[in-house]
Amino acid sequence: PLIYILNGPNLNLLGKRQPQIYGHETLEDVARDCAALAADLGVETRFLQSNAEGQIIDWIHQAREDGAGIVINPAAYTHTSVAILDALNAFDGPVIEIHISNVHKREAFRHHSYVSLRADGVIAGCGTEGYRLALRRVATLIAQD
Ligand code: DQA
Numbered sequence: 433p434l435i436y437i438l439n440g441p442n443l444n445l446l447g448k449r450q451p452q453i454y455g456h457e458t459l460e461d462v463a464r465d466c467a468a469l470a471a472d473l474g475v476e477t478r479f480l481q482s483n484a485e486g487q488i489i490d491w492i493h494q495a496r497e498d499g500a501g502i503v504i505n506p507a508a509y510t511h512t513s514v515a516i517l518d519a520l521n522a523f524d525g526p527v528i529e530i531h532i533s534n535v536h537k538r539e540a541f542r543h544h545s546y547v548s549l550r551a552d553g554v555i556a557g558c559g560t561e562g563y564r565l566a567l568r569r570v571a572t573l574i575a576q577d
Pocket of ligand 1: 441442443505506507508509510530531532533534535542
C-alpha cells in the first residue's frame with residue numbers, strides 16, 4: 433500500500449514559523465517520524481510539500497492513478513480551496529485531514545474546512561503527532577478495504 437502525505441503552503445517553515453502555535457519540530461523531523469512509522473506499518477509513503485495549490489492538486493491526481501491513500505494538511509488552503517476539494521472528490525481512496533494546531537480554538541475563518549466535506553476523518557490540535565495518528569488511520573482504512 434502507498435500513502436501520500438501532502439503538505440500545503442508555509443509548512444516548509446515548520447519549526448521556524450510561529451513555534452508557539454506549531455511547535456519546534458521541522459517538516460523534515462515530521463517526514464522522518466512518518467517514514468519510521470510507515471516501515472512499522474508496512475506501507476510506502478510519499479511525503480510532499482508545496483506552496484502552490486496546483487501542485488497539490490496534481491499530487492492528488494497522481495494518488496488517484498496510484499490507488500493510494502492520502503494524509504493531507506492543506507494548511508491555509510483548507511479554508512479557501514474548492515479546487516482541492518474537487519480533486520479529493522475525484523479520488524476514491526481514504527483521506528485523513530490533519531492540522532497541527534486546534535483550528536477550532538483559533539480565528540473564526542479557520543473553523544470552516546472545504547476539505548472536511550470529503551475527508552474520512554479529521555485530526556486537529558495534536559501537534560505533529562497528528563501526522564502519525566493520521567497515517568495509522570489511513571493504513572487501517574486501506575487494510576479494511
Ligand atoms: C494548519 C492550520 C491552518 O489554519 C493554517 O493556515 C496552517 C496550518 C495547521 O496545521 O494547524 O497553515 O493547517
